[in-house]
Amino acid sequence: FPVRAVFPKGPMVCVRTLCLLLVLAAAAGTLAFLPMAGPRIGAPSPYRHFSAKSEGTASSMRVSHRPLSLHMSVLEDMVARKQKVIEELKANPPPGVAERLEAMSEANKPKKTPIFKALKKPKGTITVMPQMKFKTPKLGKFCEPPEADILSGHYYEAGAAAIACSTDEELFGFTLKDLKIAKSVQDKKKGEFPSPLPVLAYDVMLDPIQLAEAAEAGAQGVFLNVAALGDRTKEMGEAAENLGLEWIAEVHSEEELQTAADAGCTIFGICNRNMETYDLLSPVDSVLRDWTTPIEETIFALGDKVPAGCLKVAMGNVNETLMAWKLRDAGYNCVMIGETLMRGSEMRMASGPYQSAYNEAKGLIKAFRSKGSVKYGPSSTASFYGKGEGAKETLGMLSM
Secondary structure, eight states, rough: OHHHHHOOOOOOOOHHHHHHHHHHHHHHHHHHSOOOOOTTTTOSSOOSOOGGGGGHHHHHHHHOOOOTTSSSSSHHHHHHHHHHHHHHHSSSTTTTHHHHHHHHOOGGGSSOHHHHHOOOTTTTOOOOEEEEEETTTTTTOOOOOOOOHHHHHHHHHHHHOOOOEEEHHHHOOOHHHHHHHHHHHHHTTTTTOOOOEEEEOOOOOSHHHHHHHHHHHTTEEEEEEEEHHHGHHHHHHHHHHTTTEEEEEEEEEEHHHHHHHHHTOOEEEEEOOETTEESSOOOOTTTTTTTTOOOOTHHHHHHHTSSSSEEEEEEESSOHHHHHHHHHTTTOOEEEEEEHHHHHOOOOOOOOOOOTTTHHHHHHHHHHHSSOTTTTTOOOHHEEEEOSTTTTHSSSSSSO
């Protein structure tokens, strides 16, 4: 092309030189977008992914754990791993576990149901069950969490109804030891108001020995994944009850919901995930708040099919105040929230001189529980800045 048209008053520029300049400019632009070697300082994201004590170490900055098999679904991988864990448990049962299995009996069925009572509240209200985890099969490690005793104490102070502690260290980060610590904090609240929070073990439970191990660690309830158990859901539900445990059935489809109902389930955890890939069926960007698939196709549709008199717990992707209120109005009794509250608990960047380092998680729990209006209420993002319904609960110490 005529270079003189571009530089009419300058000297004749060689096309070869011009091409070289374009290549250099493109290279410079590519370098500008290469990831930085270390964490960004003063980044606009509301979340810090790692605390100061973990920065600079290769192991702590590693995001993902052992890669999943290319030929297995996430659920199949979980089940295969758990089978090996079960073999090890049976070969070397921890202290007290074998004794619990021997003492299994219908006489041990829970006469009191602290979990059912904690989650069931009057119509027009909803409860919150925080899930303790700092890793997921899809994200790997997503935050640097406080210790289990600190989390347990803050969830009690914020008014949570119960605590679900993920006990698969490889997939979720926490262990039964952390569950035991969280339970010991709640035991110290006996005789106080409100009552201590019941603590549940969240794991892929495939054998009664896992249930006995959870009970020995202090769990008062467990989650049973119907996608993993199938027709064995009733058998495992009865085993849990014979060990003195309440149980929540985690279901992902109408077929699984019916299986849980036939097994005598009274608390249904309706999960918004595809267990083959562990993808959320209605993913939400935790920063941009961008809805990409209607949640009505999953949690809301299945919730209407839960038998009368049973409780409904929404699991997976409920991280907005407004969504919690919509679920409340749709008849849900509880929302189980993991990543959002864990990120809030991990934050150390106070937005003002009077803000507590843990006020984000505590404030969010209070905002989810508040009797706000779906029509006029904002998302939790707006609540952070003191705007609209739910702002008082989110900021906690500010009178409005």
